[in-house]
Amino acid sequence: MAAGADVPAGASQPFDRHRDGFVLAEGAAVLVLERPEHAAARGAVPYAYLSGYGAAADAGHATRPDPEGRGAESALRAAPADAGLGPDDVDHVNAHGTSTPLNDAVESATIRRVLGESHPAVTSVKGVTGHCLGASGAIEAAVAVLSPHHQLVPPTANLTEIDAGMEVDVVADKARPLPMSTVVSHSFGFGGQNAVVTPTGA
Template sequence: MPTDIAVTGLGLITPAGLTPDENWATLCAGRSTAAPDPVLKGLPVDFSCQITGFDPEAEFGRLTRRLDDFIHFALAAARRAVRDAALDPDTWRAERVGVVLGVGGTSLSTYESAFQHLSTGHPDRVSPLTVPRSNPNMAAGEIAIDLGARGPNFTVSTACASGATAIGVARDLLRSGTCDVVLAGGAESARSRMTAACFARMRALSRRRDQPGLASRPFDTARDGFVLGEGAAVLVLEPLAAARSRSAPVHALLRGYGASADAHHPISPHPEGRGVTQAVTTALQDAGCRPSDIGHINAHGTSTPTNDALEAAALTRIFGDQAPPVTAPKGVIGHSLGAAGAIEAAYTVLALRHARIPPVANFESQDGDHKLDIVSADPRPLTAGTGISCSFGFGGQNAVLLFEAA
């Protein structure tokens, strides 16, 4: 069975841009995309990182009405990824093409509208499209319908690790010989009033309403919470031998995957980083790598006080005083929840392709006993051709991906 898995296509729809090149330029500029959000007006936290310039009507035409925002993003990213991989859905073996998407929840805006009709005594005004627009599985389902992918098709949900988990599961489908090609990634839009209100009540969001562009600041001493985001990333994965046989572009190799559960608390990570350590160590072992082989770390880095401190401590224990340089894209694009792991996996691939590590937006200084080598201000040359992408979620669910330059 194939062991070398290639990334042959990338599709990205994020607040940083609508193409990999646009995303890369925004990341390297180290500039936050956070801004006041009209959808959240009047709430305690009224800003977010929003996708701009994306026109669903132009992309999908009449299909737009059937799709919720997170599905818009997923389907657009999938189309772009397939095109980037030089695949033709009219000629591929459709029954051997799988789709695995990670979705932490859904875009709750559709349900908000339905609940409002119910609460005002108008159930007849609830749209019959409410369920197919909002079910998490429909991101993968709509991609299959659009592209004619008839292989295994499902959505995984491991909270903010969902997108990374989906890529790991897709890798396993390829290694087992179940699929020839898998479209894998994640999608979510956290820009709903319900989502914002819930996270604000949990005191998980930054309250910098007067300076939203400075709000998301992973690992920085002055961090006070994350910023809501949205987006999608889809990676085309296939065995390296098959990719080479059709002269496909190979962006990177997916060499390792590690997953674990903290088995500790519904929200708080394990205080000793037990699950994080297990997931990173498993990914290293899976790839046959030592900690010293890793060229950079794409950290989960949410910009929350406790989580960043625990992640820094866990990474320090694994990699020691010579830990590789660390970046954390949520300073630029905010936190897209279930999509974050897939977007950041794509960013890790881009870092390897460009041999550069983007800076962490708004980073100035670190607190605590565990100091990481944070890339700040300007991109840094990447001197080793490997990188790991870390994703952790509620329920203590952890997923780590290890990529190698092609």
């Protein structure tokens, strides 16, 4: 976990060169999934469509990510493909972005390897929320759904100096307006559980 900072709210620093661990947190989110015809029948307006999903396991260590990001890469390749899309179609990545030296390095390398040609805008909400463990996936999926709805990428809080090894387009300082239709949201859990969802604009 993060050693802390002069200001505790700044202790979670995803993708920053000074990051030193995650900040344990609590939170929750609920997303309602239903078929389009059922939503239409009750007059509901969808925020996005869940168009694709990918999952993989690389259980080499209880907490440390696979150094090559093999499970994360497999899930990231599978989610857009499940939606009938290619890597070049991905506009934005809602990253797992834990603020740990290992995870952020492996995740950014995986994004670069799989989605490098599309240069997606990347963000991590854990700079604001901390790491809510099992709830993180739902919270981040909710943010990922709202991004194409508002055509806006939220900034990564506490990112003041991106690690030189990241080489991905991490949004910082302020929200970035971005025309987008396809987002991927990463959840890379303890024990090597990797999941990626692909929300597309409604």
